[in-house]
Amino acid sequence: MENGNKRLAVLVGCNYPNTPHELNGCINNVLAMRDVLVKRYGFNHNHIELLTNAPGSLVMPTGANIKKALDQMLKKAEPGDVVFLQYSRHGTKIPSAKPGHPFRQDEAVVPCDFNLITELFGADASHKFNIHPHELDSSESLRTEEGILLSGCQANETSADMNPMMTGGKAYRAFSNAVQMVLKDHLGSLSNKEVMLLARKSLEAGDFAQHPCLYCSDENAYAPFLWQPQGSGL
Template sequence: MEQQGVANRRLAVLVGCNYPNTRNELHGCVNDVLAMKETLLTRFGFKQEDMEVLTDEPESKLKPTGANIKAALRRMVEKAENGTGDVLFFHYSGHGTRIPSVKPAHPFKKTKLLELVNQLPKGTSFTMISDSCHSGGLIDKEKEQIGPFSSGDRAPAMETTTTTTTSRALPFKEVLDHLSSLTGILTSDIGTHLLELFGGDASLKFRLPTIDLMDLLEKMKSRERHVDSGILLSGCQADETSADVGGGGGKAYGAFSNAIQTVLKENGGALKNKELVMMAREVLEKLGFQQHPCLYCSDQNADATFLSQP
């Protein structure tokens, strides 16, 4: 809820990675985030100066490197203020991979955004759309509101012969082989490669404990925070891939991102988060895609309107 006399801010980080001129090139990811940018401006009250767009187009001033994405997210979180009802949005469109875990009970690690979400000031919301493979459950520990289908529940795929689709999955072995070629180190420990390549820019989970933990804790305590604000709309289940469509004469797009845009265009009023995901599922099913978007958030956020649209 907004404080009297204090307007809420709407902040966004939009990331689109097509990986041009590589063996894993995609075609629709930049189009996804540019379409979302226009939707945020015209429908949801976002302002140009409150959005950061990172793409790997040649003319892009801000490239979507890991360090740049983390810095952009950090800047967005730091702009949010206590009690103002600020709305934060992160759209990622690109490849996704699953990293094998050393724990037998958990065969794959998930990229955790919980640490970022927990840094939000009280009263703010954080919504993420991830149009990538294996994106289900990226905001760890958030409740599964719309979850995976069992194999028996899945509708049979329709034959689609008029469009070309590419999986947005990036095999872990391919990631590891590429990192090994860059570092010259033969190891399956991805953290070792990241430390060798990026040093201080590597994620904290891969770094030696050289940071001033007391200083970090003091900064985190400087604002009142809460831990139940993450909303994830994933393009597919954790065990599925997301489709990248086109790349020929027509305009390319991500299947899930396009489904979101379709639902928003066909429904002018405010939509609850769970309504938006279920409608996107219906769009994908009608078009013959075998991927099932999921929703992870609290019960309250499941019934909240997408991006707090009035």
């Protein structure tokens, strides 16, 4: 399925156990996605870096380890490769440190050591990872780039956990579970936009208040999710 190009992934799941911020489904999310990547999208196990704070985990999702894993993945990547990051965890907003923006807030991801990461890819990073919003009702003109991001909710919302009674006794994050169910029910190639819209429809049917968003160029909105070739569904 790789056709000479590598498929690389970093999967980060952080449940924050025994803290006031504890989540339940993040680790199950990334384990389920790892299976999807290998079985459906042709990823090699050796090209998937898994970081979770499950008991006995080999690599904990600390701020330093996440940055190291991403840096190593990007150093391996070459033109034509597929690079995938899943980050199932808490996010937050902090006052911007950039001059001239006194009221701006920057988004940050929250590793298991609560060492906030405000910038995964610096100013010198490849343009392919500088991503912009592609929303159905967006009127803002944005520069076209190559990065693609599916987010579980809008910036002013929070992403929910699934009730384990709804998922065979296992806890999952609602959006990640919706994406995996969409892929299970549609074995043919789906565009990034189709995955997002179908996941949003699934969440609405389950009475979840969050609204998933797709951030990318118009061109990539219609590109196959994870560049699955036509007719390669299992």
